[in-house]
Amino acid sequence: MIQRDHIHMLIQINPRQSVAKVVNLLKGGSSRVIRTEYPEIEEFLWGDSFWGDGYFVESIGNKNETVMRQYIR
Template identity: 45%
Template sequence: MSLENDIRRGRHCVFLMHVHLVFVTKYRREVFTQAILDDLRVVFASVCADFEAELVEFDGEDDHVHLLVNYPPKVAISNLVNSLKGVSSRMIRRKNYPSIRKKLWGGALWSPSYFAGSCGGAPIEVIRQYIEQQQTPH
């Protein structure tokens, strides 16, 4: 897909923003199966849609997941993360997976912490050089 197709437009802005999120299970317990990861993908995509964001990529291992999300500038990452973790925890626990019921107790699926890294676009050094080379009026 070309860069032009990835650029999104709002009422007063043009943007291309991606964030890489990593969520870890409580106590780093190894509870995820392929079926659980498939369910998480559906839940995460739905929550992203509620925020006018897009789940671009998703995968995980038995104790953590990675998400790549394209989001609009009006979305606070912390609010997005709180919804993603809260809704997914409720939905997955509702399905009563034995691996989760056996290894996690007390109602929490996720560790309270998370990783969020901005990504996409040009490297910082290239942007810095571009800004330095602007023709400043005298």
């Protein structure tokens, strides 16, 4: 779900993968695509960064995936 100031995603990664590395790849890759598709966006950015520095990650563990999917809609 994309909101005005943040985005919600439900993804599955291998437990051996670094969450920080996956987030970095998602942010970097999406930034490149958006900047290429919409070059006019540069005038609206503060500085050189498209995404903010931080992120929040939560493991759903035993929670029901269907409930989580409904939450992020």
